[in-house]
Amino acid sequence: MSCIAEFTITSQALPLSDAIGSAPGMRLDVEQSVATDPVRPVLFLWASGGDFEAFESGLEADESVVSHEPMESLPGRRLYRVQVSDEAGAVVYPTDAEVESCRLDAAFTADGLHTRMRFPDRDALVRYRTRCSEIGLEMKVRRIYQGDVAVTSGYGLSEKQQEILRLAADSGYFEVPRTVSLSDLAAELDISTQSASERLRRGVGALVSSTVCSDMPSSR
Structure with a gap:
């Protein structure tokens, strides 16, 4: 493999x-x-x-x-x-x-x-x-x-991480002030708030690891 x-x-x-x-x-x-x-x-x-x-x-x-x-x-x-x-x-x-x-x-x-x-x-x-x-x-x-790990992004993001990051950006989660909550994102994806939090944090961590801190090991 x-x-x-x-x-x-x-x-x-x-x-x-x-x-x-x-x-x-x-x-x-x-x-x-x-x-x-x-x-x-x-x-x-x-x-x-x-x-x-x-x-x-x-x-x-x-x-x-x-x-x-x-x-x-x-x-x-x-x-x-x-x-x-x-x-x-x-x-x-x-x-x-x-x-x-x-x-x-x-x-x-x-x-x-x-x-x-x-x-x-x-x-x-x-x-x-x-x-x-x-x-x-x-x-x-x-x-x-x-090699069978689902990684489809040049930044090492999984499909699920891409999905929640895209939804968060489109919905205004990263805006100041936020226009949606984490629970709103979880409901849209039909997952628990805890799962949404973990998926979002890991996705952001992967982006930071691949861009701002390219030597930082990701935690996916």
Whole structure:
């Protein structure tokens, strides 16, 4: 049976390390990775949380980057197309392909590459970790769970957590002042107030873990 692992990879040889070092608060969420050449992938990255001017200056000086192009600018975040160079000392995509794994989420920060991946089985995960060690990458696993767990969101939310969060947002539960109560949400979903409270708290915890505190282990 497949398994899903949440982990962080650290190494100064990772692509974009110098660029992020120029803007330590920056987080780069990988929207897509195009790997026609596995050693030189093209990354589409949503940048947020840091100094954009400092980050772009860092991209110019980063030897792991061949080219970069801003594609979208929104309040608080920007989308970049980044071509990784041969100078990047640790590109993990070939290892992904080697063990036939599927990358579900990835984000670069000053602390490393935060990733959620699906592996064919635990043996594949062990081989992946061994391969990372061989190329000088430190892999810190935060969580491992079976691949049949119902996770349908990029933020690690279950379907039921998505349902109650969406209902809470649409109904005004997060507004100040609130326009509905927790018992109202529970009644709408035909569950107990206690179940609604637990489901809502776990959903919010998963969102915080995946965004504000990407190293925080979720409690689902």
